[in-house]
Amino acid sequence: MTTPVPTAELRGVDLDYGSGPPWARRHQRAVSAVSLTIAPGETVGLVGQSGSGKTSVGRLLLGLARPTAGSVLFEGRPLGEDRRRHRGRLQAVLQNPAWSLDPRLRCGTSVAEPLTVAGALPADERRRRVAHMLKQVGLDPGVADRFPHQLSGGQQQRVAIARALVSHPSLVVFDEAVSALDVSVQAQILNLIRRLQDEVGFAALFISHDLAAARYVSHRVAVMWRSEIVEVADAAALYHHADHPYTRSLFGLEPGAAGRR
Numbered sequence: 040m041t042t043p044v045p046t047a048e049l050r051g052v053d054l055d056y057g058s059g060p061p062w063a064r065r066h067q068r069a070v071s072a073v074s075l076t077i078a079p080g081e082t083v084g085l086v087g088q089s090g091s092g093k094t095s096v097g098r099l100l101l102g103l104a105r106p107t108a109g110s111v112l113f114e115g116r117p118l119g120e121d122r123r124r125h126r127g128r129l130q131a132v133l134q135n136p137a138w139s140l141d142p143r144l145r146c147g148t149s150v151a152e153p154l155t156v157a158g159a160l161p162a163d164e165r166r167r168r169v170a171h172m173l174k175q176v177g178l179d180p181g182v183a184d185r186f187p188h189q190l191s192g193g194q195q196q197r198v199a200i201a202r203a204l205v206s207h208p209s210l211v212v213f214d215e216a217v218s219a220l221d222v223s224v225q226a227q228i229l230n231l232i233r234r235l236q237d238e239v240g241f242a243a244l245f246i247s248h249d250l251a252a253a254r255y256v257s258h259r260v261a262v263m264w265r266s267e268i269v270e271v272a273d274a275a276a277l278y279h280h281a282d283h284p285y286t287r288s289l290f291g292l293e294p295g296a297a298g299r300r
């Protein structure tokens with residue numbers, strides 16, 4: 040049996056951020072020697088306390104940050120300079136839907152935007168795909184004519200998910216995508232992500248400080264601690280195989296190591 044080429048892969052990746060003026064430049068290591076693969080159709084959860092480097096891993100996978108060392112592969116090839124080649128194939132859903140929805144644009148226009156970037160489509164076809172996508176995320180297609188401020192937070196996040204999926208991406212990075220929502224709405228969105236992943240089949244990185252949410256949507260969960268991935272396990276098995284003290288603290292098995300959030 041041949042193993043499928045991973046959709047996304049980090050190989051021994053470091054990422055440093057520089058700060059300060061050139062004569063007193065300081066470097067902070069945000070990601071240290073991280074290796075991680077995401078198979079086609081797989082969701083990998085990435086959990087860890089604030090500042091552990093989760094968003095930086097997402098940015099590397101999206102090509103928004105360049106590794107200081109190591110390599111980032113997308114569908115088996117280096118995720119290089121030519122980001123245009125991947126337009127529409129790499130998408131993100133962020134914590135606050137307002138970050139991806141322009142308040143001045145009707146929701147239908149925002150959802151259609153990745154289609155415009157990926158290549159010209161006749162207006163009819165664009166409208167049809169937007170309506171279909173809105174239905175898939177559980178919204179009335181009439182939402183296309185409304186502005187974000189006319190919708191609830193949960194509805195806005197559904198629009199943001201529709202926008203991320205309309206171009207049939209291979210990889211979607213969900214970065215704290217449910218953290219800003221009420222608990223009952225969080226459950227709806229987590230169920231939506233699971234259902235869409237089964238139906239549409241994208242690979243995903245699900246970044247969260249909430250281990251329970253990450254386990255619920257993910258096939259495997261990676262645990263990040265001070266810029267390193269200290270553990271990766273099947274979501275169901277993680278509880279029983281939690282080796283690292285930080286992972287154990289996430290389950291309440293060991294006091295002290297988990298950060299405040």
Ligand SMILES: Nc1ncnc2c1ncn2[C@@H]1O[C@H](COP(=O)(O)OP(=O)(O)OP(=O)(O)O)[C@@H](O)[C@H]1O
Nearest residue numbers: 056057058067069088089090091092093094095096
């Ligand atoms: N653009 C930047 N410039 C300088 N330092 C940065 C930058 N972005 C992040 N950092 C630092 O890198 C480290 C990792 O940050 P990152 O946002 O990846 O962590 P995180 O686990 O996603 O945290 P949070 O859950 O709070 O978003 C932190 O110490 C952060 O302060």
